[in-house]
Amino acid sequence: MNISISTNNGRAVITVSEDAAHDDYAKIAPAVEQAGQLSEICLDLKGMFYITSAQIAELVAVAKLGNSKKTPVVLLNVNPGVYESLELANLLGQFAFRQDYSCYTLAELIDMFNNPENASDVSDYFVSHYTGDVKKALTANIQSLDFDNPIVQEYSLITIGRAYDDAAIDNIRNCLNSQYPNVVHSTILVLGWLGDMSSKEKIYSFLTSNTIELADAAGASIALLSDDDDTAKLAKLAESGSNTLRMIIAGILALINGNEAFAVLSAMFAKEKDDEVRKMLTRYLSYFNKPEATDTLIKLLDDSSKAVQEAAAAGLERTGLRGHEDVVLKKVAVGGMISYFAVKALGKTCSDASATALIGLYDKIEPITKLAVLEALGHCSGDTVKDFLLKRLSDQNEDIRKEALSSLGKQFKGVAAAEAEKMIRGDASWQVRYQALEILEEIRPANFAAILKDIKQKDDNRYIQEKVSELLGM
Amino acid sequence: MLNNIVKIRNDEFNELRDIIYKNSAITFMESKKYLLENRLSKRLNELGHKTYKDYINYLKYDKDNKGEMERMINLVTINETYFLRERPQMDHLVKTTLPEMLAAGKKQCRIWSAACSTGEEPYSLAMLMTEAGLYNKMKIEIMATDINSDVVEFAKKGEYRSMSFRGTPEQFTKTYFTPDKTNFLIKPEIKDKVRFNTGNLTGPTIGAQMGKFDVIFCRNVLIYFDAETKTKVVTMFYNALNAPGYLYLGHSENISKLTDKFKVINFGSGLMHTKAK
Numbered sequence: 012m013n014i015s016i017s018t019n020n021g022r023a024v025i026t027v028s029e030d031a032a033h034d035d036y037a038k039i040a041p042a043v044e045q046a047g048q049l050s051e052i053c054l055d056l057k058g059m060f061y062i063t064s065a066q067i068a069e070l071v072a073v074a075k076l077g078n079s080k081k082t083p084v085v086l087l088n089v090n091p092g093v094y095e096s097l098e099l100a101n102l103l104g105q106f107a108f109r110q111d112y113s114c115y116t117l118a119e120l121i122d123m124f125n126n127p128e129n130a131s132d133v134s135d136y137f138v139s140h141y142t143g144d145v146k147k148a149l150t151a152n153i154q155s156l157d158f159d160n161p162i163v164q165e166y167s168l169i170t171i172g173r174a175y176d177d178a179a180i181d182n183i184r185n186c187l188n189s190q191y192p193n194v195v196h197s198t199i200l201v202l203g204w205l206g207d208m209s210s211k212e213k214i215y216s217f218l219t220s221n222t223i224e225l226a227d228a229a230g231a232s233i234a235l236l237s238d239d240d241d242t243a244k245l246a247k248l249a250e251s252g253s254n255t256l257r258m259i260i261a262g263i264l265a266l267i268n269g270n271e272a273f274a275v276l277s278a279m280f281a282k283e284k285d286d287e288v289r290k291m292l293t294r295y296l297s298y299f300n301k302p303e304a305t306d307t308l309i310k311l312l313d314d315s316s317k318a319v320q321e322a323a324a325a326g327l328e329r330t331g332l333r334g335h336e337d338v339v340l341k342k343v344a345v346g347g348m349i350s351y352f353a354v355k356a357l358g359k360t361c362s363d364a365s366a367t368a369l370i371g372l373y374d375k376i377e378p379i380t381k382l383a384v385l386e387a388l389g390h391c392s393g394d395t396v397k398d399f400l401l402k403r404l405s406d407q408n409e410d411i412r413k414e415a416l417s418s419l420g421k422q423f424k425g426v427a428a429a430e431a432e433k434m435i436r437g438d439a440s441w442q443v444r445y446q447a448l449e450i451l452e453e454i455r456p457a458n459f460a461a462i463l464k465d466i467k468q469k470d471d472n473r474y475i476q477e478k479v480s481e482l483l484g485m
Numbered sequence: 486m487l488n489n490i491v492k493i494r495n496d497e498f499n500e501l502r503d504i505i506y507k508n509s510a511i512t513f514m515e516s517k518k519y520l521l522e523n524r525l526s527k528r529l530n531e532l533g534h535k536t537y538k539d540y541i542n543y544l545k546y547d548k549d550n551k552g553e554m555e556r557m558i559n560l561v562t563i564n565e566t567y568f569l570r571e572r573p574q575m576d577h578l579v580k581t582t583l584p585e586m587l588a589a590g591k592k593q594c595r596i597w598s599a600a601c602s603t604g605e606e607p608y609s610l611a612m613l614m615t616e617a618g619l620y621n622k623m624k625i626e627i628m629a630t631d632i633n634s635d636v637v638e639f640a641k642k643g644e645y646r647s648m649s650f651r652g653t654p655e656q657f658t659k660t661y662f663t664p665d666k667t668n669f670l671i672k673p674e675i676k677d678k679v680r681f682n683t684g685n686l687t688g689p690t691i692g693a694q695m696g697k698f699d700v701i702f703c704r705n706v707l708i709y710f711d712a713e714t715k716t717k718v719v720t721m722f723y724n725a726l727n728a729p730g731y732l733y734l735g736h737s738e739n740i741s742k743l744t745d746k747f748k749v750i751n752f753g754s755g756l757m758h759t760k761a762k
Contacts (some may be wrong), residue, residue: 061742092742094514095712108515125571128520161652193651221664222647294533325533347549352533379546410542445496474499 016042018049024087025073026055026114029062036069040076049082055114057088062096070097074105087111103473104480112136117148124166134170141174150179153186161191168194172201184210196228203232211236218248223255230259234266242271249279257283258291265295273299277307290318297326305330309338312349324352332356340368343376350380358387366391370399382414389418397423404430409440416443420450428454432462441472448478491526493518497537504544509558509632510687511709524560559633562709566605568612568645568653571704573754574733578700579613581752582731583623586699593624597695597725599686599703601629604640604679605649606702608671611678612661620678628695630684641681643671687714692721699727705735716743723747723760730760 013031016038017024023046025039043052054073062070070086077084085107089097097103112120112133120136123129137145152158152167168186171179184207186198199217202210214236217229233241242264249260261279264272276299280292293311296304308330311323324342332339342353357365369384376384385403388396400423403415416434419427427450435447448466451459460483467479493501501521502513513521525540534540544553569575586594598607607629614625631637646668650658662669684691686706701722707715722732723746732747734740736755740747747758 060739091514091708092712092739095512099712103515128517131523132519165651190655191650191652192647196651224646224648322533328533328535348547351547355539377546377548379542382542382546410545442496442500445499449496474496478495 014038018042018046021048021050022053023049023051024053024055024114026057027059029059031059031066031069033065033069036066036072039073043076043080043082049080051083051085052077053085053087053109053111055087055111056090056093057114059093060090061092064100067096067100067102071102071105074102083107085109088114101473101476104477113140117144121148121152121163121167124163125160130162130166134166134173137170138173141176146171146174146176146178150182153179153182156185156189161189161194164189164191165193165197168197168201172197172204175205177205177207180205180207183207187213192222192225196224199225199228199232203228203235206236208236218256218259219252226255226259227262230263231266234263237263237267242267242269242275246275246278249275254285254288257288261288261292261295265298268299273301273303277303280307286316286318289314289316290322293319293322293326297322297329300330302333305333305335309335312338312342312353317347317349321348321352324349324356327356328352328359331359336360336362336365340365343369343372343380346377348379350376351383354380354383354387358383358390361387361390363391363393366393366396370395373399378408378411382410385411385414385418389421392422397426401426401430404434409438409443412438412440413443413446416446416450420446420453424454428456432456432458435462435466436469441475444470444472444475445478448475448482452482489526489530490522491529491535491537493522493537497541500541501537504541504554505558505561508554509562510714511562512711513561521561525557528557528560555635559635562633566602567649567651568605568609568657570605570609570652571736571755572609572652573752574702574704574757575610575613577752577755577757578610578702578731578733579617579619582700582757583614583617583619587622591623591699594626594700595696595698596625596627596700596702597698598627598629598679599684599701599722600706601631601637601640601681602633603636603645603649604629604643604681605645606704607640607679607681608643608675610702611675612657615675615678625678627679628698629679629681630686630691630695631681632683632685634683637681637683640679643676644668645671686718686721692725695725697727698725698730700731700733701726702733704733705738707734707738707740712743715740719743726760728760729762732758732760734758 013028014035015026023043043049052073054070074084087109088111089108110132120133123133137149149167149171152164153171158164168183171183183198183201186194189195189198199214202214211233214229214232217225218233220226245260245263249257252260257279261276264276276292276295280289280296283289283292293308296307305327308323308326311319314320314323327339336357339353339356343350354369357369366388369387373381373384385400388400400415400419403411406412416427416430419430431447431450435444435451438444438447451462463479463483466475467483470476498518498521506512529540532540532543534543543550544557583594596610598610601607607627611627614620619625629640650669658669661672661675663672684694703722707718710718719740723744726732734756740758741749746760748761750757750759
């Protein structure tokens with residue numbers, strides 16, 4: 012059968028094969044009519060790898076049918092070849108697209124674990140549809156170390172763990188003895204997620220594994236299984252460990268994130284000589300929501316290593332500045348990524364004084380930092396800021412115009428709507444026009460529908476066309 | 486650890502896929518958004534960028550970013566691969582196609598691993614053919630190419646991290662690799678069986694450069710090309726194959742609507758496209 016039609020909960024799902032012809036498609040309209048009020052008409056194209064122009068015309072007919080009934084038409088599981096043909100025919104705006112794993116059998120879904128591009132999505136789907144059949148099939152895949160497909164075993168374990176299903180805990184523990192590193196890797200992670208304290212000591216043994224991924228996974232699980240004794244144990248391990256182990260331990264401490272963990276991490280930093288490790292320790296310090304962490308990062312802005320300075324500036328964006336705005340402001344003129352991250356850190360709470368200072372520095376800084384300044388000004392008000400942003404709308408650089416328009420849209424909506432309308436009609440860059448469209452979408456001026464219809468006719472950029480179609484509900 | 490997935494906005498995705506297309510001719514469909522997120526989030530975290538907009542600005546404007554564009558292209562275009570990936574096709578070559586060629590009196594075989602990425606595929610073929618004793622029965626030459634010079638250099642070194650062995654039996658690793666700190670070095674007797682070169686499958690001279698082959702492996706690559714480029718590449722493969730010749734593509738790469746020149750053989754766990762004698 013080339014077409015099968017089913018309706019469920021007000022939704023019609025029409026499965027179409029590659030060989031479907033006009034007579035097959037002709038069955039759709041009566042079936043849809045008979046179904047009465049539908050929330051959506053879905054065409055499942057998982058079995059269609061290529062599409063002819065005649066078949067495209069049939070899909071357009073279904074789109075028209077949906078349009079006449081004011082029911083959205085959704086194309087499910089579209090393969091790349093079909094998508095490209097629809098793109099070439101400029102029909103992407105006619106349909107919504109969705110991956111729907113409920114159209115596949117359990118065996119087909121498990122087979123998709125073999126494809127790295129689908130595996131995580133399929134696992135997500137199983138977790139949200141963890142039925143008895145799914146549980147049974149996945150559990151069967153982890154029962155023996157002799158199972159012949161380690162990739163399927165890896166993702167079965169990951170899925171069981173993410174569903175927090177500990178019914179097969181003995182089988183899961185046994186997978187630590189697998190000959191396949193990917194299976195051991197996922198087992199270590201899953202035992203951490205399931206809080207399996209009895210495996211903790213064995214997981215500790217993987218911290219010194221030559222296989223970095225196993226050591227890294229062990230770190231993540233130890234953090235989840237940690238108690239009061241672990242911080243001291245980790246501090247001791249760090250003293251004798253390699254660079255890699257010290258970085259992993261720092262990551263564990265950041266995840267534990269208590270006072271003792273911060274003290275150990277600070278002590279590690281004080282002793283550390285290797286710049287690559289110091290850079291990572293700096294990054295991990297920023298995960299602590301403590302004034303002492305901010306103070307340390309502020310000091311590290313003057314570190315001898317440029318990489319550490321950059322990591323400190325980036326970390327300050329995470330921790331907040333806690334009264335250190337003046338020190339950070341001085342770094343804006345330094346140049347490079349330190350300036351950039353300094354502006355990013357300032358941007359979160361951009362005061363009037365900071366805004367004035369950033370505007371004053373604008374002409375002396377590099378383009379990437381200029382963009383960060385424009386973004387930061389999106390958090391500031393006042394006529395000076397407004398005028399400054401307005402002037403940037405005529406800059407030659409499209410990214411400058413886009414960022415300035417975006418910031419105007421955040422703080423000065425009245426002006427932004429008028430400017431956005433001008434720019435969507437006249438700016439040469441699709442990115443600026445897209446930004447203008449987003450601003451208009453948010454502000455929704457009285458003539459919004461008229462603008463959209465006009466743009467739909469005049470703008471030939473595909474991204475603008477797609478967005479306008481979406482907004483017009485086409 | 487501490488590597489969060491950074492979600493990409495539509496406008497960021499559109500701009501990034503334009504950048505990728507301009508720099509590699511590879512198209513990313515809307516439905517592949519998650520792929521960019523999965524492959525680039527770690528890099529964003531390393532660099533301290535919280536959004537893709539920041540990362541795109543870094544790509545475009547940071548004067549000290551030391552080849553970040555190339556790095557990004559590599560991250561999003563290099564196939565995630567490992568030794569013996571999609572093994573049934575390799576087994577079909579070793580257990581069916583090559584024995585049939587031998588039975589037909591063929592004494593030599595040229596194999597092309599097109600778009601070989603970091604070399605796991607051609608080395609896997611060399612290992613399986615060694616296990617099967619085929620090198621004692623015929624002269625076998627494996628050529629491997631990729632557009633990316635970095636991955637070709639990587640493949641030539643033959644030094645792999647453990648995750649290249651996901652799905653590889655331990656015994657296999659012990660037989661053909663020597664552990665070296667955190668890496669595994671491929672043994673010379675396998676390394677010497679593969680010749681690597683850079684090569685662009687969409688370039689005008691690739692077919693002439695490579696010569697004639699009996700077998701071509703090109704898996705999970707065509708999916709990244711648009712229909713026109715796919716047709717061009719498949720035609721080039723057809724011309725590069727002897728008759729009979731055998732083309733192995735990825736399991737989701739159906740070319741029946743692009744060309745009718747190949748006969749498709751379904752051997753149960755995969756497909757093979759045959760150029761008839």
